[in-house]
Amino acid sequence: MKSLVNVARVIVIGAVALFIIPWLFFTQIDPGMVGVRRSAAAGIVAEDLAPGWRLRVPAYHKVIYLPSTYFFLDYTNDDKSPLEPLEIRTKDNNTVTIDVSVPVRIKPGSAHKLVATGNHIKDGGRYRYQRLAEQTAVSVLREELANLDSDGFYSTERRLAITEKSLELLNKHLAELHLEAQAVLIRSVRFRTEYERQLGQIQLNEQNKLLDHARERVAAEQQKFDNFSQGTAAQAAAREQDWIKRQAELERAYQIGVLDVTDPTPGAARAKLATLTPEQVTERRTQAATLFGLDDPASVSDAYLIGIKNIQAETLEYKNRVNAEADAVAGRLQAEGAAMVAKVQGEYEAKLNALLNSPGGRAYVAWQAAEHVTFDKELTFHSQDGIPSVLRLRRFAEQFMGAQ
Numbered sequence: 267m268k269s270l271v272n273v274a275r276v277i278v279i280g281a282v283a284l285f286i287i288p289w290l291f292f293t294q295i296d297p298g299m300v301g302v303r304r305s306a307a308a309g310i311v312a313e314d315l316a317p318g319w320r321l322r323v324p325a326y327h328k329v330i331y332l333p334s335t336y337f338f339l340d341y342t343n344d345d346k347s348p349l350e351p352l353e354i355r356t357k358d359n360n361t362v363t364i365d366v367s368v369p370v371r372i373k374p375g376s377a378h379k380l381v382a383t384g385n386h387i388k389d390g391g392r393y394r395y396q397r398l399a400e401q402t403a404v405s406v407l408r409e410e411l412a413n414l415d416s417d418g419f420y421s422t423e424r425r426l427a428i429t430e431k432s433l434e435l436l437n438k439h440l441a442e443l444h445l446e447a448q449a450v451l452i453r454s455v456r457f458r459t460e461y462e463r464q465l466g467q468i469q470l471n472e473q474n475k476l477l478d479h480a481r482e483r484v485a486a487e488q489q490k491f492d493n494f495s496q497g498t499a500a501q502a503a504a505r506e507q508d509w510i511k512r513q514a515e516l517e518r519a520y521q522i523g524v525l526d527v528t529d530p531t532p533g534a535a536r537a538k539l540a541t542l543t544p545e546q547v548t549e550r551r552t553q554a555a556t557l558f559g560l561d562d563p564a565s566v567s568d569a570y571l572i573g574i575k576n577i578q579a580e581t582l583e584y585k586n587r588v589n590a591e592a593d594a595v596a597g598r599l600q601a602e603g604a605a606m607v608a609k610v611q612g613e614y615e616a617k618l619n620a621l622l623n624s625p626g627g628r629a630y631v632a633w634q635a636a637e638h639v640t641f642d643k644e645l646t647f648h649s650q651d652g653i654p655s656v657l658r659l660r661r662f663a664e665q666f667m668g669a670q
Contacts, residue, residue: 293329294318300334300372302381314377332377332386336369336448337396339403349400351454352407357415360461364419365454366407368436368447370399376444385443399445406436407450419455420469 295301301315315329340347342365352364372380372395380386385395410432418424429450436447457465621627 295329295331298333298335299331300377302330302332302378302386304328304330304381310378310382312378314375330381330386332372332380332393334372334374334377336371339366339368339370339400341366341368341404341407342453352404352411354408354411354414356419357413360416361458362416362419363456364411364452367451367453368403368407369449369451370396370403370440370445370447373441373444373446380444383444395443395445398443399440402439402443403436403447406439407432410435416457416461416465417468420465425452 293301295315295317297317299317303311303313303315305311339349341349341352343351352366354362354364356362380395385393385398387394389397410428414424414428418428429452433447433450436450440446456462622631
């Protein structure tokens with residue numbers, strides 16, 4: 267039981283120690299803040315404390331907290347800013363009212379130097395270095411922006427150039443206070459009412475000049491485009507005519523060949539090709555290869571030299587000639603066949619007639635005729651001798667066979 271009590275005491279003392287020791291010996295620096303440690307013996311420690319838990323010995327260390335974020339010097343006439351807009355006397359002796367915003371912060375790694383100068387003390391709710399930064403910014407901006415004339419304030423290029431130069435000079439002065447500015451932002455420029463009207467007219471004239479210049483450039487570019495279009499159309503027409511000519515030459519070469527034959531008789535081109543020497547044939551093959559766009563003249567066959575039309579004419583002539591010969595042979599064979607059939611048919615009919623004229627033939631004819639004879643169911647006979655003629659079979663049969 268006693269040992270259990272001792273363990274409980276140790277746990278409680280440890281828990282209390284874990285709670286009290288960090289609270290006594292450590293301090294927390296929040297995000298957006300920077301800490302500067304001051305030692306009772308060594309004074310300001312030359313190191314900035316980043317956000318997080320930092321060592322602090324009670325009665326020996328003191329940590330000073332300063333904002334590390336930007337604070338804005340807003341020289342405007344709105345309700346949120348305590349500062350007034352800057353009134354600048356321009357180079358051409360004109361008065362201009364400017365709304366300017368300048369974001370400023372403590373230079374990273376220089377917070378301990380700022381504390382060493384004593385500018386971290388608050389005066390009237392804000393730090394002393396903020397008030398010094400405000401005074402420095404007013405002095406520098408009044409001095410630098412006064413180098414612009416009235417035209418310079420509505421010229422974007424010149425206005426940006428002077429703000430860059432002002433920022434460079436401002437950071438040079440703020441570096442002595444261990445501060446830095448991010449930018450000089452001119453938010454608004456206002457002249458006197460009379461000059462505003464005059465300035466509006468000047469700006470309108472400037473814009474009209476720019477518009478006229480732009481129109482001139484557009485007209486010049488349009489002229490270039492028109493010239494280019496016309497030139498392109500002319501080149502296209504010339505190339506189209508060239509292609510039409512080349513197509514006609516190719517079509518002519520394909521159709522009638524390259525032998526220049528004037529005789530329209532089928533086979534005349536092939537006959538002329540047969541009369542050419544090997545050198546002339548090689549020359550014509552080279553000419554045809556160049557005309558047809560072939561790389562190897564040896565690939566040019568006789569068909570290229572003769573031409574499609576000549577080959578078609580030869581084919582048609584051959585077809586007509588062969589068909590005529592075939593028709594003649596067919597007519598002769600048909601006539602011979604008809605004569606032979608007529609002869610055989612005559613012999614057949616003669617023999618058939620001879621056979622039919624014989625007693626057996628007549629009997630065959632009578633038998634076929636009797637097959638088609640039909641008597642009524644009721645017959646009435648009239649005979650002088652009292653015997654029906656149909657019962658006289660021999661006589662009846664002879665009559666069928668043609669006997670009198």
